Amino acid sequence: MRVPCCSVCHSRYDEEERAPLLLHCGHGxxxxxxxxxxxASADTSICCPRCRHPTVVGNSVQALRKNFPILSLLASSPSSPSFDYDFTDDDEGDGGGGDGEEDNEDDYFGSSGRCRRSGFSSHPSVSGCCSASGSRAASTSAIDLGSHHDLKLLRRLGEGRRVGYEVWSALLSKGSSFSSGQNGRTCRHQVAVKRVAITEDMDVVWLQSRLESLRQTSMWCRNVCTFHGAKRMDGYLCLVMDKFNSSIQSEMQQNKGRxxxxxxxxxxxxxxRGVAELHAAGIVCMNLKPSNLLLDASCRAVVSDYGLPAILKRPTCRKARSVPEDCPSSLHSCMDCTMLSPHYTAPEAWEPLKKSLNIFWDDAIGISPESDAWSFxxxxxxxxxxxxxxxxxxAEEIYRAVVKARKLPPQYASIVGVGIPRELWKMIGDCLQFKPSKRPTFHAMLAIFLRHLQEVPRSPPASPDK
Structure with missing residues (x-):
């Protein structure tokens, strides 16, 4: 028998701090x-993490109705350490194979089009020994891959643009000798895994060192999907990160594209905010697009897939690794080796770094933080x-339009007349400047977004009866 647990924090319900409460939509x-x-809400309402239906709470969640059937079940349930808790949120029943209808190649979390809005979380699903004491969840702590040995792949979410790249939903747990933590709870984490096939021309040691550097550098950045590190398993390098079930792309699809x-x-x-902090940490995202911009339980956007294209690029495209990192040749990145999506790739990212006798010529400086501004x-x-x-x-037609003709996306002209502030329209145009030096910084763009957010009236929450 499985004891019901909260689908957000995956902790077992109790009669005190973890008491089961019901929202107006019926979800608990x-x-x-x-x-x-x-x-965290700006008003007196809560949006359901499953269906996003608003519930007017008042001054405290104490006013919400308790789920008495679950409380009754808890009263009749044993609380021994051997009791099985349901933390998997039905992912194990999905099997390990794809369904023949794969999602976007870089969409880590199955969020393109077929996103399941129910049960997505803003942090790794944590239970047992990794749970924080009391009511605080481990929303900001990383998972220690050194002590979590067992990685079970549950369901394939998609394939990459390159052969041997797959994205999986997975369950990460400690070994059998460490399976029980505080109060006898099983320590398990729902995660997303990008699985990369190890080939003969790969320098796995170099890859693992770069990935570990990425993990340490990004661990304090906000509004980013936490990267927990890499594990080598069955001929694959498994990149472990937080699992989300929604993205800006899926939100657009559910709203008819708008x-x-x-x-x-x-x-x-x-x-x-997220990209600005990554840039401050020395990380260039390189792959900003709607499917890689995920939504947490509070419907806040987080950035994923940051820094990985530069690390996982084709080995045949890497130059001699003995060259110092501050040398221009070590900055080599092109479309062939990074496999970026052509629809969001900056002009300077299409070709390898070019040298020029004119030191004032900055049209081909290679991939840089300014390249992220174009993608954004x-x-x-x-x-x-x-x-x-x-x-x-x-891809060839986009290359000729972006690099040779220096054109803007034709869709940019359609922004006018859809209620977008003129300053925002101009900011987007500045992001699409051919010369990287003319593009705005993400700090400047954040200020523009926040300034216009203050002018947008908040709509009142809908009635539960509607």
Missing amino acids: FCKACLSRMFS LTLEQILRYGADIA GCTLVEMCTGSVPWAGLS
Whole structure:
């Protein structure tokens, strides 16, 4: 028999801090999780993590109705350490294979189109010994891969643009000798895994050192998907990170391809904040696009897939690794080796670094933080119009338009007339400047988003009867 647990924090219900409470939509969660959501809310309502239906709470979540059937079940249930807790959120029943209808190649978390809004979490699903004491969940702590030895792949979510790249939903736990933690709870974490096949020309030691450096560098950044490290398993390198079940792309698909102005500004501010902190840590994202911009339980956007294209690029494209990192030749990155999506790739990322006798020529400086501004501009074009930039064109046609003709995405002209503030429209155009030095910083873009968010009136929560 499985004891019901909160689908947000995956902790067992009790009669005190984890008491099961019901929202107006009928979905239930523990009091601790609802209290955190309520404290983060800007008004007196809570949006259901499953269906996003708003519930007017008042002054405290204490006013919500308790789920008495679950309390009755708890009263009749044993609390021994051997009792089985349901932490898997039905992922194990999905099997380990794909369903023949794979998602976007870089969408780590199964969030493209077929996103399941129920049960997505803002942090790793933590239970047992890794849970924080009391009502505090381990929302900011990383998972120690050194002590969590067992990685069980549950369901394939998609394939990469390159052969041997797969994305899986997985369950990470400690070995049998460490299986029980505080109060006898099983320590298990729902995670997403990007699995990369190890080939003969790979320098695995070099890869693991770069990935560990990425983990340490990004661990304090906000509004980013936490990267927990890499494990070598069965001829694959498994990159472990937080699991989310929704993204900006899936949100657009559910709204017929469009977002409201408030959503554009709110998500834009979250993304700008996350990328600005990554840049401050010396990390270039390289792969900003709607499917890699995920949504947590509070519907805040987080950045994923940051820094990985530069590390996982084709080994045949890497130059001699004996060259110092500050030498221009070590910055080599091109479309062939990074496998970036052409619809969001900056002009300077299409070709390897070029040298010029003119030291003032900055049109080919290689991939840099300014390259992320171009990708973000293309992403904002899609968020405003619902159309993918350069839709209908092949990679070669996009290359000629972006690099040779220096054109803007044709969808950019469609932003005018859809209620977008002129300053935001101009900012997007600045992001799409051909010269990287003319593009705005993410700190400057964050200020613009926050300034216009203050001018957007918040709509009152809908009645539960509607």
